[in-house]
Structure formats: structure tokens, C-alpha cells
Amino acid sequence: MQDYKTEHPFDITLSEEQQMTWDMLRKFAETEMRPQARKAESDGRPSPELLEKIKALDLIPLIVPEAYGGMGLEQDSVSNSLTLEALAYGDLSLAMSVSVPLLTAQIIAEHGSEEQKSQLLPEFAAGSIFHVGLGVNNAALSTDPYQSSVLVKESGEDIILNGAKTGIAFAEEANSFLISASNESGECNLYFVSKDQEGIELESKEFMGLKGAPFSQITFTNCKINASQKLGGHNYSIDFQALIDSSRIGMSALALGVCQAVLDYVIPYTNERVAFDEPISNRQSVAFLVADMAIETEALRLMVYKAAALKDLDEDFHKHASLTYRFASHHGMKIGTDGVQLLGGHGFTHEHPVELWYRNLRAIGIFEGGAGV
Amino acid sequence: MRMAAEFILRPISRKYDKAEHEPPLEMEQLNQAAAAQKKETGMGDDSVKSMDLGGRSLWAVISLEQMCWGDVGLFLARPGTGLGNAAIMAVGDKDQKAVWGKRWAAMAITEPGAGSDSKNISTTAVLEGDEWVLSGEKIYVTDGDRCDCVVVWATLNKDMGKTAIRSFIVEKGTPGFTVARLEKKLGIRASDTATLIFDNCRIPRENLLGGKEEIETDINAAKKSFGGAMQTFDNTRPMVAGMAIGLGQAALDMTRALLSEEGYEDNFGGSMHTQTAIQSELEMLEAELEAARLLVYKSAWMMDNKMPNSKEASMGKAKAGRIGNRISLKCVEICSMQGFSEDHLLEKFSRDSKILDIFEGTQQIQQLIVARQVLGKSSSELK
Numbered sequence: 001m002q003d004y005k006t007e008h009p010f011d012i013t014l015s016e017e018q019q020m021t022w023d024m025l026r027k028f029a030e031t032e033m034r035p036q037a038r039k040a041e042s043d044g045r046p047s048p049e050l051l052e053k054i055k056a057l058d059l060i061p062l063i064v065p066e067a068y069g070g071m072g073l074e075q076d077s078v079s080n081s082l083t084l085e086a087l088a089y090g091d092l093s094l095a096m097s098v099s100v101p102l103l104t105a106q107i108i109a110e111h112g113s114e115e116q117k118s119q120l121l122p123e124f125a126a127g128s129i130f131h132v133g134l135g136v137n138n139a140a141l142s143t144d145p146y147q148s149s150v151l152v153k154e155s156g157e158d159i160i161l162n163g164a165k166t167g168i169a170f171a172e173e174a175n176s177f178l179i180s181a182s183n184e185s186g187e188c189n190l191y192f193v194s195k196d197q198e199g200i201e202l203e204s205k206e207f208m209g210l211k212g213a214p215f216s217q218i219t220f221t222n223c224k225i226n227a228s229q230k231l232g233g234h235n236y237s238i239d240f241q242a243l244i245d246s247s248r249i250g251m252s253a254l255a256l257g258v259c260q261a262v263l264d265y266v267i268p269y270t271n272e273r274v275a276f277d278e279p280i281s282n283r284q285s286v287a288f289l290v291a292d293m294a295i296e297t298e299a300l301r302l303m304v305y306k307a308a309a310l311k312d313l314d315e316d317f318h319k320h321a322s323l324t325y326r327f328a329s330h331h332g333m334k335i336g337t338d339g340v341q342l343l344g345g346h347g348f349t350h351e352h353p354v355e356l357w358y359r360n361l362r363a364i365g366i367f368e369g370g371a372g373v
Numbered sequence: 374m375r376m377a378a379e380f381i382l383r384p385i386s387r388k389y390d391k392a393e394h395e396p397p398l399e400m401e402q403l404n405q406a407a408a409a410q411k412k413e414t415g416m417g418d419d420s421v422k423s424m425d426l427g428g429r430s431l432w433a434v435i436s437l438e439q440m441c442w443g444d445v446g447l448f449l450a451r452p453g454t455g456l457g458n459a460a461i462m463a464v465g466d467k468d469q470k471a472v473w474g475k476r477w478a479a480m481a482i483t484e485p486g487a488g489s490d491s492k493n494i495s496t497t498a499v500l501e502g503d504e505w506v507l508s509g510e511k512i513y514v515t516d517g518d519r520c521d522c523v524v525v526w527a528t529l530n531k532d533m534g535k536t537a538i539r540s541f542i543v544e545k546g547t548p549g550f551t552v553a554r555l556e557k558k559l560g561i562r563a564s565d566t567a568t569l570i571f572d573n574c575r576i577p578r579e580n581l582l583g584g585k586e587e588i589e590t591d592i593n594a595a596k597k598s599f600g601g602a603m604q605t606f607d608n609t610r611p612m613v614a615g616m617a618i619g620l621g622q623a624a625l626d627m628t629r630a631l632l633s634e635e636g637y638e639d640n641f642g643g644s645m646h647t648q649t650a651i652q653s654e655l656e657m658l659e660a661e662l663e664a665a666r667l668l669v670y671k672s673a674w675m676m677d678n679k680m681p682n683s684k685e686a687s688m689g690k691a692k693a694g695r696i697g698n699r700i701s702l703k704c705v706e707i708c709s710m711q712g713f714s715e716d717h718l719l720e721k722f723s724r725d726s727k728i729l730d731i732f733e734g735t736q737q738i739q740q741l742i743v744a745r746q747v748l749g750k751s752s753s754e755l756k
Binding site for chain 1: 431641642643644646647656657659660661663664665667668670671674685688691692737740741743744745747748749750754755756
């Protein structure tokens with residue numbers, strides 16, 4: 001039975017602060033990130049200049065607690081979603097250059113032991129963003145998304161890791177990694193692994209999309225770490241499902257930004273492109289594709305806001321996060337493919353960004369742990 | 374609302390689906406129950422009964438959703454509920470609202486030769502002395518037989534196109550106004566769908582509902598006038614979309630109930646490797662339904678906050694109309710022979726749902742409206 005909570009009336013008005021932040025980040029995405037998207041793709045990473053500008057946004061120091069040198073601002077999930085949406089409007093892989101470390105810092109601040117926090121957070125506060133790599137994406141096909149393709153065996157003070165994780169952003173620059181691993185009883189937790197640890201192998205990977213950021217795979221072979229390297233300490237256990245669910249809302253918010261970019265691109269294009277003596281958008285077959293794109297983008301926006309709002313209200317958000325991510329994956333890809341279709345042959349070439357968005361949107365529904373709210 | 378849907382509507386769903394054209398008397402109980410509730414709590418569901426939407430659209434949408442979780446056909450057959458009421462509340466003046474607000478008003482727009490193309494209607498209205506004289510034929514009028522009065526769209530001058538379209542309130546029993554026939558339909562059989570004939574039907578001058586007595590010659594004023602009439606749809610579309618949401622939810626709930634008898638459990642958030650085909654299908658349908666629901670709520674919320682919501686109303690109606698239909702048909706398929714069987718209501722939902730993607734503007738009309746707004750096109754550019 002549908003449960004209506006009348007004490008939380010439907011309202012989607014942004015606060016003044018949310019609106020200001022959104023305007024600022026959206027402008028940054030349009031003027032700084034979008035023009036760099038192609039270059040970042042061919043370089044396989046954002047330029048140092050752009051990274052400096054991204055760091056100057058101070059998005060990460062903002063959420064690091066004051067005790068560790070940050071500004072200690074607690075961001076609500078709706079605001080985080082807005083941030084991700086605004087940045088992805090510029091470029092998805094560049095947005096993920098911020099969203100992955102942001103999520104990493106959030107996880108450490110929320111779940112880290114005192115020692116882990118004091119070791120890693122001050123660096124985030126000081127502007128470093130890639131010193132911890134986040135390994136959540138599973139390398140094995142059939143792994144449950146709420147489990148890990150890395151298996152952990154705990155015996156006393158020793159923890160042994162075996163298996164592989166992939167899609168780890170900026171792994172080459174990291175000193176350590178935060179890796180999800182499942183134990184025999186099916187509990188999934190996160191573990192810090194130092195880069196020079198024995199039994200790990202790092203290999204850079206290329207994907208069909210998200211080429212503006214470097215990604216790697218890590219393979220663990222009998223990698224032995226200490227119990228204190230478990231996130232939160234030896235006896236701590238994380239609600240891994242909630243972590244993935246939160247990340248899925250974040251990925252959906254990123255998808256939303258890209259969908260909006262596609263929509264805003266095809267509107268002027270189809271209005272200006274003339275065939276048979278009139279704009280192609282005068283034809284229903286074209287116009288209806290655009291209309292559906294607008295409908296599903298708006299629907300995705302409301303899904304993301306609702307999922308984030310449920311999280312902010314401390315409600316159970318598992319189901320809604322799942323539905324949102326599913327919706328983002330399905331309609332995001334539909335919008336991506338329609339975006340190329342509407343531009344015809346032109347859309348297939350690098351002369352327009354729609355083929356890039358098409359490739360990037362395929363990551364939605366596949367990538368886990370790329371952003372969080 | 375939901376209790377009423379479950380304990381009053383559901384038990385008689387099948388009966389009135391079979392007994393087409395028989396007024397469901399039990400629906401009067403529902404009105405009495407609502408009146409009693411109003412007396413007791415001071416809060417009532419007048420917004421649903423009369424579609425008085427002032428400031429309470431979202432509330433009305435949610436109520437409709439719950440009622441139509443029970444049965445769309447019966448809901449439409451509930452005495453006192455009519456789309457004409459929404460029109461009166463949207464464009465009527467104070468006196469008209471006072472006189473007609475509580476009467477059951479149907480809405481008559483479609484003609485044999487004009488459906489979605491409502492500016493091309495040919496029912497005529499001529500002012501003679503202090504009376505309007507209406508002549509023409511209206512079809513597919515929901516509640517057309519059982520209502521107290523009908524809001525009729527007619528033209529003052531067919532050659533003038535949409536600038537000459539006006540709406541009028543015609544009371545049941547007015548000489549010259551007859552109910553010619555009742556349709557047999559695919560679904561919503563509990564609700565009557567009538568053909569109305571107006572043959573030199575004379576009504577009082579003050580029954581002109583939307584717009585002025587004269588045809589505006591100024592193009593902008595004329596546009597505004599027709600726009601005013603069309604504005605009714607911005608108010609009624611979220612309501613009809615809400616019906617589709619309720620129906621979609623009902624189909625999903627019933628499908629889950631049938632599946633759970635055979636051990637089914639949901640698995641939200643699983644991957645393709647960990648979900649069964651049915652878990653995956655139901656998750657996607659649920660996601661689509663939730664997306665539609667939020668679009669519809671937003672369009673109603675905008676209405677309550679006096680924001681122009683024409684685009685959003687059509688977005689919600691387009692999405693909810695197609696999803697309600699898709700869900701109900703898919704649920705029949707998932708439940709296989711049981712879904713197809715009249716032992717359960719799933720097959721009925723799948724028949725009822727089709728009309729929700731047609732009336733108050735078809736899927737294609739909604740897409741057209743959204744497309745024109747999104748692309749910044751006029752109706753002559755994007756036909």
C-alpha cells in the first residue's frame with residue numbers, strides 16, 4: 001500500500017542558498033568544464049589548470065569537520081544532489097573527478113576511526129583530492145551490487161584480501177585505497193589498503209566513456225592487512241547497502257545533469273537544422289522525441305530530489321534509491337541515444353558532444369560509488 | 374479515501390463492469406460517508422465531489438488516485454463528480470459558482486467531426502433576446518446521462534475559428550436537449566458515456582460560462598479568450614493523470630498479491646544477475662509509476678501555488694496515461710491466465726486504463742503541447 005506522509009507536504013522550492021550554489025556551479029560547469037571535455041578525453045585526464053579551478057571551489061574542505069581543518073558544513077542530501085547535477089551538466093567525467101573524492105571524504109568523515117580521520121582528512125581540508133582512491137565497482141560480473149568481488153578473511157589481527165576491483169578513479173595518484181570487501185557471512189565493509197602493500201597489482205583501464213578521468217583496476221592476491229585498517233576500526237561495521245543506495249542517488253543526480261545537457265543541446269539544434277525547407281523540429285517525429293526527453297528528464301529530477309529528501313528525513317530510502325537509479329539508467333541511456341539520433345550523422349561525429357554524452361550515459365546503471373549524497 | 378476504495382468500490386467493481394449502463398447506487402453511500410466525515414471533522418472531500426480545486430489541487434489529485442485505486446469507472450460514476458464542475462470552478466464567475474458549483478456537471482466538447490481539434494467544433498450558439506440558442510451533437514460525454522447539467526462548448530461563428538468558441542451551462546431537462554444514446558465501451562463501463570443532441574435548445578443568457586458575448590476582433594484578446602477555455606485542461610489533466618496513477622498502483626499491488634501466493638518477493642536494487650525477470654520488470658514499472666506520480670504532483674502543486682502549469686500538466690498526463698496503460702497490460706501478462714481471467718480485476722484494469730491515455734487529451738496531444746512549449750513553437754509551426 002502506498003504510504004502518504006502528509007506531515008511532509010510536497011514542495012520543490014529550493015532554498016536561497018541552494019539556488020545560489022546551484023547557479024554558481026552550473027555556470028562553472030558551462031564555462032569551465034564543458035569547453036574542456038574533449039581535451040580531457042584525449043588527454044585521459046583533466047588539465048592541471050582545470051583541476052586547480054575545481055579545487056578552488058572548495059567543495060571538499062567544506063564538508064571536512066573543523067577539527068580536521070575543514071569548514072565542517074553539514075550538507076543535506078538534496079543540496080548534494082543539486083551540486084552533482086549542476087557539475088555533470090558540464091561534463092560527466094570531469095564532474096566525477098570531484099564527486100568521487102567528495103564521496104570518499106564523506107565516507108571517511110562519517111565512518112572513519114579517530115586515527116583514520118586525523119590521518120586522511122587534513123589532507124582533504126588542505127586541498128588534496130586524490131590521495132585516497134575509492135574501490136567500490138566490482139570486477140566480477142555476477143556479484144550482488146551490495147556485495148564485493150573482493151573477499152575478505154579476518155583472523156585475529158590479520159585481514160586477507162583476494163579478488164579484484166575496477167573503475168577506481170585517479171588510482172595512480174593515490175597513496176592508499178578504500179576498498180569494499182565481503183566476508184564469508186556476506187557482510188560487506190570498507191578497508192584501507194596502502195599503495196605499497198604487498199599482494200596488490202594496479203592496472204590502468206580504458207572504458208568506452210568517462211575518458212576525461214583515469215581509471216584503474218586493482219587485483220588483490222593474498223593481500224594481508226592489519227585489522228586496524230578496516231574503516232571505523234576493527235569492530236566497526238558499515239551499513240554498506242545504505243552507502244550504495246546513497247551513491248546511486250548521487251549517480252542519478254549526475255545522470256540528470258547530463259540528460260539536461262542533451263536536452264538543452266537538441267532544442268536549438270533541431271530548431272535551426274533545416275530539411276525539406278523547414279526546421280526539422282516542425283515534424284512530430286522529431287518534436288515528440290524532444291518532448292519525451294523533456295518529460296523523462298523532469299521526472300528524473302523529481303525522482304532524485306525525492307530520494308535525497310527521504311534520506312535527509314532519515315526515512316528508509318532503499319526502495320526509492322533503487323527505483324531512481326533504475327529510472328536514471330534506463331531513461332538516461334534512452335535520452336543519450338535519442339540525442340545522437342536527433343542530430344543524425346552529425347551526432348555520430350566528434351563535431352558535436354552528443355556522442356560523448358551517449359558514451360558517458362552508458363556508465364549510469366553500471367558505475368557504483370562514483371558520487372554520493 | 375483509500376478505505377472507501379477498498380471496501381466500497383472494489384466489492385462492486387465486477388458487478389457494474391458487467392451491468393453496463395446501470396447507475397451504481399452504492400456510490401451514493403460514499404457521498405453520505407464523505408458528508409458525515411465533513412460534519413464530524415470540519416474537513417471534507419468537497420474538492421473531489423465538486424472538483425472545487427481552489428488551493429487544494431494536490432489534495433484532490435491524491436484523493437482521486439486513491440479512489441481510482443479502487444475503480445476508475447465507479448469513481449467517474451459517483452454522483453456529483455464531473456469535469457464540468459472543474460470548468461465552472463476554473464472559469465465561472467461568482468454567481469455561476471454559487472448556482473452551479475454543487476450541481477453535478479458533465480463536460481461536452483467532442484463532436485462526431487471534432488475531437489482533440491476542439492477549435493473545429495460545429496455546435497452553434499446564437500444570442501436571441503435574453504437567451505442563447507444551442508444546436509448540434511455532442512458525443513462521448515462522461516456522466517452525460519446521469520448529471521444535473523452539462524458544460525457545452527459551442528461556436529458563435531464557425532468561420533471565426535477558435536476566437537468564437539464559448540462554453541455554456543445547460544441544465545438537464547431543458548427543452549431541445551436530449552440524451553440520444555449510451556456507448557458500449559472497452560472499459561470504465563460503470564460510467565455512462567452519452568451522445569447529447571441540442572436542437573434549438575434555449576438557455577438563459579447568464580449561462581454563458583467562459584468568455585465574452587462578442588467575438589473579439591483583436592487577435593490577442595481572441596487568443597486569450599480561447600486560452601481561457603483551454604485553461605480548464607490545465608486543471609483537469611492532473612486529476613485524470615492522478616486516476617492513471619491510482620490504477621497503475623492497483624495493478625501492481627494486485628500482481629504482487631497474486632505472485633506472493635506463489636512465493637514471490639521483491640528485490641529492489643538488485644542487479645540483472647541477482648534479480649529474476651519478474652523482479653526486474655516490477656522494479657522498472659514501479660520506477661515509471663513513481664516518476665509519473667511525481668510529475669503529476671508537481672503539476673498540481675504548481676496549480677496550488679498559482680504558477681502557470683500548462684506544460685507540466687501535459688507532461689504528467691502524457692507520462693501517467695501511457696504508464697498506467699503499460700503497467701496494467703504488463704500485469705495481465707505477468708499473471709498469465711489469472712491476469713487474463715475475469716476471476717480477478719487485472720484484466721478490467723487493463724481495459725479501464727486505455728481511456729486514461731485518451732480523454733482530457735490523448736497521449737499525442739500531450740506530447741504536442743509539451744513539444745511546442747519546449748521548442749518554443751506555435752501551433753501553426755508544429756502541427
